[in-house]
Amino acid sequence: MTNRTKYVFVTGGVVSSLGKGIAASSLGLLLQRRGLKVCNIKLDPYLNVDPGTMNPFQHGEVFVLDDGAETDLDLGHYERFTDQSLTKHNNTTTGQIYNTIIARERRGDYLGATVQVIPHVTEEIKNRIKRFSQQPEKPDVVIVEIGGTVGDIESLPFLEAIRQMELEEGRENTMFIHVTLIPYISAAGEFKTKPTQHSVRELRAIGIQPDMLLCRCAQPLDESLRQKISLFCSVPTDGVILAQDVPTIYAVPLKFYEQNADAQVCKHFGLDTPEPDLREWEQLVEKINYPKKRLKIAICGKYVMLKDAYKSIIEAFIHAGAYNEVEVKLIWVSSEDIKQHGADELLAGIDGLLIPGGFGERGVAGKIEAIRYVRENNIPFLGICLGMQCAVIEFARNMCDLKDAHSFEFYRDLKHPVIHLMADQEGVTELGGTMRLGTYPCVLDEDSSSMKAYGTSEIHERHRHRYELNNAYRPMLEEKGLKLSGLSPDGRLVEIIEVPEHRWFVGVQFHPELKSRPTNPHPLFRDFVKAALEHNDEMNEVSVETNTNSTNEHSHEAG
Numbered sequence: 310m311t312n313r314t315k316y317v318f319v320t321g322g323v324v325s326s327l328g329k330g331i332a333a334s335s336l337g338l339l340l341q342r343r344g345l346k347v348c349n350i351k352l353d354p355y356l357n358v359d360p361g362t363m364n365p366f367q368h369g370e371v372f373v374l375d376d377g378a379e380t381d382l383d384l385g386h387y388e389r390f391t392d393q394s395l396t397k398h399n400n401t402t403t404g405q406i407y408n409t410i411i412a413r414e415r416r417g418d419y420l421g422a423t424v425q426v427i428p429h430v431t432e433e434i435k436n437r438i439k440r441f442s443q444q445p446e447k448p449d450v451v452i453v454e455i456g457g458t459v460g461d462i463e464s465l466p467f468l469e470a471i472r473q474m475e476l477e478e479g480r481e482n483t484m485f486i487h488v489t490l491i492p493y494i495s496a497a498g499e500f501k502t503k504p505t506q507h508s509v510r511e512l513r514a515i516g517i518q519p520d521m522l523l524c525r526c527a528q529p530l531d532e533s534l535r536q537k538i539s540l541f542c543s544v545p546t547d548g549v550i551l552a553q554d555v556p557t558i559y560a561v562p563l564k565f566y567e568q569n570a571d572a573q574v575c576k577h578f579g580l581d582t583p584e585p586d587l588r589e590w591e592q593l594v595e596k597i598n599y600p601k602k603r604l605k606i607a608i609c610g611k612y613v614m615l616k617d618a619y620k621s622i623i624e625a626f627i628h629a630g631a632y633n634e635v636e637v638k639l640i641w642v643s644s645e646d647i648k649q650h651g652a653d654e655l656l657a658g659i660d661g662l663l664i665p666g667g668f669g670e671r672g673v674a675g676k677i678e679a680i681r682y683v684r685e686n687n688i689p690f691l692g693i694c695l696g697m698q699c700a701v702i703e704f705a706r707n708m709c710d711l712k713d714a715h716s717f718e719f720y721r722d723l724k725h726p727v728i729h730l731m732a733d734q735e736g737v738t739e740l741g742g743t744m745r746l747g748t749y750p751c752v753l754d755e756d757s758s759s760m761k762a763y764g765t766s767e768i769h770e771r772h773r774h775r776y777e778l779n780n781a782y783r784p785m786l787e788e789k790g791l792k793l794s795g796l797s798p799d800g801r802l803v804e805i806i807e808v809p810e811h812r813w814f815v816g817v818q819f820h821p822e823l824k825s826r827p828t829n830p831h832p833l834f835r836d837f838v839k840a841a842l843e844h845n846d847e848m849n850e851v852s853v854e855t856n857t858n859s860t861n862e863h864s865h866e867a868g
């Protein structure tokens with residue numbers, strides 16, 4: 310469309326967690342719907358090479374890409390909003406930059422020069438931003454999100470690099486968007502613009518003048534406040550965009566569009582584009598905001614206090630819920646509580662159970678108990694990665710009578726290691742980037758819930774694990790009724806298990822949540838929610854019947 314790639318830089322100020330990732334994704338969607346080829350990238354200032362080795366409490370979910378890169382969870386938002394599959398080049402960290410520079414220095418590539426933050430680190434940052442414009446299918450617009458908050462010491466080289474890019478690429482090809490917070494002080498009954506003024510001043514001290522401000526606020530702001538922000542921050546009033554809290558993140562692009570944010574970006578770059586077609590997106594938001602029914606699905610995991618650890622699962626349920634026109638209310642159950650209080654008490658009244666991926670033994674006993682409960686009570690179940698492995702352990706213990714079945718991940722000296730280390734993981738000692746990562750093919754059994762869901766027998770899904778179902782136990786598990794409904798094409802790895810007599814019981818070794826898209830929900834999540842809806846309908850029928858028979862019975866509560 311244009312011959313020179315344009316760059317939008319998204320920075321954040323005042324506090325973290327303002328939704329820079331959602332803002333960058335929303336803008337990506339709007340520009341894409343205007344017919345532009347968009348590429349979202351994230352620069353993370355931390356020193357880790359990637360978030361793969363970080364604790365989910367520190368970092369939230371690790372989002373795995375097709376090529377196996379373990380990336381920041383914002384990449385998940387980019388993929389979901391712009392419906393594109395990204396690569397390792399879309400996420401860069403300070404760790405990667407220093408890795409490259411130090412390797413180069415050791416090779417002697419710097420020819421005796423002193424290696425410094427400016428110019429060497431900033432050059433490497435710019436190269437990583439610009440490499441997209443050197444591809445044959447180059448994007449019209451690259452949206453670059455800078456992690457962290459303006460004022461952090463570690464983000465300085467990144468801000469310096471993008472400042473230099475304005476000089477090199479030209480003002481008409483670069484645009485700076487700053488996401489800030491306008492707090493409401495209830496004692497004074499007022500919104501406060503001072504933190505935004507300070508944050509913009511900090512940016513300007515570095516040499517960056519924002520072209521647009523995205524102001525997060527809990528309620529609508531007065532026009533006079535917008536003008537005040539505009540005046541103090543030297544941003545035209547039109548460029549002061551309100552990013553008011555909305556019930557669903559999928560409404561954010563619509564709010565930006567109402568305020569012409571995307572039109573202003575195009576104007577800044579001199580791009581003549583048609584109005585975006587947002588009908589599909591509007592329908593999605595409508596379905597999310599006005600569900601016909603509410604279901605309760607329990608998620609039983611180790612990090613239930615920290616929802617960011619399960620970001621893609623939460624989003625996948627929103628997509629599948631919108632498709633089925635229901636709201637999926639997630640009930641977060643700590644696996645350790647199940648161990649203490651029992652599944653019958655904590656899971657009573659649920660319409661489905663999801664056990665997510667995880668590492669380490671803590672909470673596994675509770676997960677196994679939760680799986681027993683839903684298997685025996687015909688309640689829909691989806692087990693992901695560790696969740697699938699727990700389902701195999703549960704089945705081995707309770708259906709195959711292997712009481713001490715367990716995973717080799719937790720104990721080395723096991724009588725029945727029904728989950729074992731994958732052969733190619735033997736001898737691996739380094740933690741970072743060494744799991745079975747990324748997309749692998751899987752062949753489905755023709756007669757299975759998975760085949761029904763996908764509608765095709767060869768699928769490709771993303772993985773992140775070291776352990777697998779132990780092939781030595783396959784005959785026994787199958788004999789007792791476990792269906793191995795998805796295998797690697799060479800038949801050596803079990804990727805999906807099912808319990809065929811059950812209403813809907815599926816465990817997958819991969820992570821389907823990573824490929825769910827708002828207007829194209831993942832087939833397994835879609836069918837899992839559908840099965841939960843059927844379960845809910847049936848339970849309601851039962852409760853209506855029992856209510857008419859006996860007025861003393863409690864009716865089953867649907868929502």
Ligand code: GLN
Nearest residue numbers: 666667694695774775776
């Ligand atoms: N800990 C298990 C393994 O490494 C499961 C991993 C996961 O759930 N992502 O195989």
